[in-house]
Amino acid sequence: MYEVSHAVARITLSFDNGPEPSVTPHVLECLAKHEIAATFFVLGRKVSLPEGRALSEAAVAAGHRVGNHTWNHRTPLGLLDSASAMAEFEDTANALSWLSQTPPLFRPFGGAGSFGHHLLHPSVVEQLVARQYTCVLWNCVPGDFRDPDGWMERALHDVKTREWNMLVLHDLPNGAMRHLDRFLHTLRDDGHEFAQEYPDECIPIKDGRILMPLEPLLPAAD
């Protein structure tokens, strides 16, 4: 008889688009139970509300990181004019002014995780550099936002295909997070490791230093 052996991967968890009073507390409980530290990329329009801020403060107190994930999250930065792109970044940065975390973190949104010229805006990149942000992208998007019950199987398969996964999940009220506890159990049982740091391939800007060519992520010049 042969033992079944699983490929062992490293997994960094992130939860985007919250905080949500009906979901984020459950996510925080699951992470505490499994002793995993993660990053929450929050929307300015949610974290600026008193209950949203309280949830993000609780996340930080529990050892998690909180990052700026734009204010509205409706139109990718590269498709906005300079003033609107800056407002998406700046208004959210202001809503997070209570946060003393080094480096400050930013994640643009791609629309279902897609990369391309729509992702960043030059004005925002300028600010990320000037203010020594770390920009955190992703390499594993199992689609919990569109498939609340099927994402887990896809994620369990997908994490085995790379050494270090920067996994994007969402603390949104669509039911997907009711599988989180079982998901984390299964990952541990399969021997995977958790980290709070980010894989280099997902960090185009680190502490304000540009580490990879950004042209593919910026609007094409005329």
Ligand SMILES: [Zn+2]
């Ligand atoms: Zn998002």
